[in-house]
Amino acid sequence: MLYHNDLDAIVYYQGAAEVAALYHQAFALAQMRLVAEVARRHQAGQPENTLYIVSDCDETLLDNSDYNAWLMETGRDYHDRTWSQWCQARRARATPGAVDFCKFVVEHGASLIYVSSRFEVDREATADNLRALGFPLERAGVDPDDTQLFLTNMRLNGEKSKKKQQFAYLLKRFGSAPLLQLGDNLSDHEADRYHYKVEASRRKASAERDARRWGDDWIVFPNPIYGAWRSSLQRPDGSPAGDEQPPSPYQPEPVRPSLNEAPKMSLLSKWQG
Numbered sequence: 001m002l003y004h005n006d007l008d009a010i011v012y013y014q015g016a017a018e019v020a021a022l023y024h025q026a027f028a029l030a031q032m033r034l035v036a037e038v039a040r041r042h043q044a045g046q047p048e049n050t051l052y053i054v055s056d057c058d059e060t061l062l063d064n065s066d067y068n069a070w071l072m073e074t075g076r077d078y079h080d081r082t083w084s085q086w087c088q089a090r091r092a093r094a095t096p097g098a099v100d101f102c103k104f105v106v107e108h109g110a111s112l113i114y115v116s117s118r119f120e121v122d123r124e125a126t127a128d129n130l131r132a133l134g135f136p137l138e139r140a141g142v143d144p145d146d147t148q149l150f151l152t153n154m155r156l157n158g159e160k161s162k163k164k165q166q167f168a169y170l171l172k173r174f175g176s177a178p179l180l181q182l183g184d185n186l187s188d189h190e191a192d193r194y195h196y197k198v199e200a201s202r203r204k205a206s207a208e209r210d211a212r213r214w215g216d217d218w219i220v221f222p223n224p225i226y227g228a229w230r231s232s233l234q235r236p237d238g239s240p241a242g243d244e245q246p247p248s249p250y251q252p253e254p255v256r257p258s259l260n261e262a263p264k265m266s267l268l269s270k271w272q273g
């Protein structure tokens with residue numbers, strides 16, 4: 001049988017009880033941090049209503065692994081077009097513990113801000129998907145001063161924005177840093193040092209320097225399937241990708257069997273875009 005290099009990651013993500021446990025563990029930690037901060041503010045007589053939590057969506061609150069399984073099953077690479085089709089299908093599931101955690105945040109008086117790399121054109125579909133799963137999302141419009149949902153290419157001060165600009169915007173809107181930032185990709189916590197173009201060993205060195213923030217204000221979730229961790233391995237010298245680039249020693253070229261040779265597994269989704 002041909003081996004596809006996403007196979008282990010997708011089987012682990014969809015099949016391992018350990019992944020469910022890791023999600024629950026991360027949300028439990030986030031919940032403890034929130035409870036402690038609410039109590040601290042209450043005791044200190046500080047307002048609690050300025051508290052806010054920023055969460056990534058995909059592979060933090062939403063499980064899109066059926067999309068990745070479909071890419072593998074059909075021998076495709078990721079493409080913005082098929083990704084948008086997947087978002088429009090509103091088929092993402094909730095990650096373990098995510099809905100309960102988000103409800104807990106709102107019930108304890110904190111604001112919940114969803115910051116996602118999904119595209120602005122998929123705003124309605126993303127909001128529909130989140131709400132159908134039970135995530136608290138009252139305001140999902142495009143006004144950055146009155147929305148909980150920030151998406152890639154959303155207009156901030158007339159300019160298209162990404163997470164880096166959105167984090168800065170939220171800092172101004174709330175007048176303080178978020179209590180917690182949740183994400184599966186370290187660029188959900190700090191956009192520059194963990195950017196996908198930053199070489200892998202430099203990202204790892206940053207993660208060591210940030211050791212005290214993990215589990216404090218930065219909460220991380222497992223995603224072995226894709227992310228900046230993988231892109232950063234593809235360019236060991238940090239240079240842009242190009243035809244003349246030698247293959248990375250860390251990241252073999254993907255093996256993509258054709259559809260009729262793809263591994264057949266009961267875990268694979270039958271979703272077809």
Ligand SMILES: [Mg+2]
Pocket residue numbers: 056057058059060183184185
């Ligand atoms: Mg994510």
